[in-house]
Amino acid sequence: MSLPNLYLRRRHERRVQRGHPWVFSNEVDIERSPMTAFQAGDCVNVSSYSGKPLGTAYVNPHSLICARLLSSEANCILDEELLRERLVHALALRERLGWLPHCRLVYGESDRLPGLIVDGYGEVLSVQIGTAGMERVRDEIVRALVKLCRPAAVVLRNDLASRGLEGLESYVEVAHGEVPAVVSLRENGASFEISPLEGQKTGWYYDHRRNRARLSHYAQGRSVLDCFSYVGGFGIQAAMGGAQSVLCLDSSQSALAGLSRNAERNGVADRVDGCRGDVFDSLRALRGEQRRFDIVVVDPPAFMRRKKDRRAGIEAYRRLNRRAMQVLEADGLLLSASCSFHLSPEEHQDMVAGAAADVGRWVQILERGHQAADHPVHPMLPESEYLKALLVRVCGY
Template sequence: MVDRFGSILVAQVTTAGMERHRDDLVAALAALPGITGVQFRNDTGSRDLEGLESYVETAHGAVPDRVEIMENETRFSVPISGGQKTGWFYDHRLNRARLRRYAPGSRVLDLFSYIGGWGIQAATAGAREVVCVDSSASALEELDRSAALNGVEQKMSSRRGDVFDVLARLREEKERFDIVVIDPPAFIKRRKDQKQGEKAYQKINRLAMELLVPDGVLFSASCSHHLTRDALLLAMLRAGREIGRDLQILEQGHQGPDHPIHPAIPETEYLKAFTARIS
């Protein structure tokens, strides 16, 4: 995969076959008009399955530690050298745009927030308060930087820790939110993780629903290609039944057109998202 940040390209190679053509890939990317730097973020755990070494390397030109981008009228400082994957998750751009329509006047909880892609956009769209939760201290520092870029730092707060543990504490504190966003890393990375992963999706949705006000809005997503859209919806339905909450699906989302789906490769349809009203 290759993500573009203006004149900078950040690539991630996850298979041995593509790694063998690394030099050809660098040459092709460097030849693109306007490109001044190419970096490999080949530090993902999936490379272990292919017997590949882990590394981060600038393969062409110069690459800064972070770049600034604009998404949905919101500015972000993106740590392309030290962030998750390539630094940013462009595939959720359209889903984050949907959130903005619900945000005005709302109190928002952004789970697995990373650097605040959902939460800060809720704030710039008019949310009155946003609480972001992530286990990474460095990600939350980057979140503060981007909040300041947009002048919404007074609306933002964060909690560092395991998301499941933080949700339990929020419930004990009787906190309530108008909107909760669930955008976790893949809970099902391999087929053998299917059963436990589906239980995790059900649990995280249940914990989130418990914090929603009546008729609050839940944004629930999964990036695991092993979890079908129907399976995610079933996890949400079962979560609601556990606690006596009903849900209505308001919208459905998927990856943007810059992450196209190949009809013959079902794994390319990996991202699914639901916007639900929880009564």
């Protein structure tokens, strides 16, 4: 059976030919292939203006990203067989990394499964479906995962805000087995307890795995401040790396309760404390108390979710880093992270340098960090490389 065609406008095929996995609505020849002819999630053959086949995609006529490529071949069917093939390929990478079963198993377009995220927490899989095309085959996704991974449970964490852009409802649902209130994971030799049903995102942030490991190498005998700590990813691993004391700041009481349990699990409760409150306010209060730390970690939520947020977002990052530097000892270390794709690595570096200048200090870059290898980067999709981390020595006072 031949799929219907989605024709691109004249001279708009080059990017797709080079491997970019998205088609934008303003690139479609709507006279030959009106978007009103398609339902969200329909599979189509993407064709150049001249009719040259470019591959198979699923469409959403209501989204700016109106088509997402599944294959460079025409008439590819998004079914359980294709899902299984792609999942096998994705799992092979994670097996090679040696991180199974505690890692990101599927990372969307980078694993040729656009709109699908799967995180593994031992015998529990947490799945996020972000697009109408993948939502249409959600049952097939669950079946394929159960057959391949044999998990005790699968939870659909389809409560991400971006689903609204696809016209999808937000929900959390147990799709297979019984999901416990808490599950455990291992990372860099540490053990963590998280909530797969109520935790942030899918429950954990595996993207910082390597950055947490690197920071712990600098922690021996040091005092550490972990801002936006969640359940203690950076702070607890720093304590296990020999930190003398760790203070974790977060606005969530449930996150700090998880921090306390995780500190106990790893035998570092005597060196890890939590403080609830707005991080900006807490940093101001610590400065007022003349508290100083050898290492400060700032890993905030995205301050820049859209291009139009750029100016305000950069200022928010700069203000946060400025306040972090004001509680750093002379020659202390700052790990400054950003998960905002719209903040480029160059802008992130400039922001950190500018924040230092604001408080009469200067920095030396010791290490650059990025997302872990279970979040592979799609070479034609800059949006797949979102995480930035700079470890800097903040000099002068």
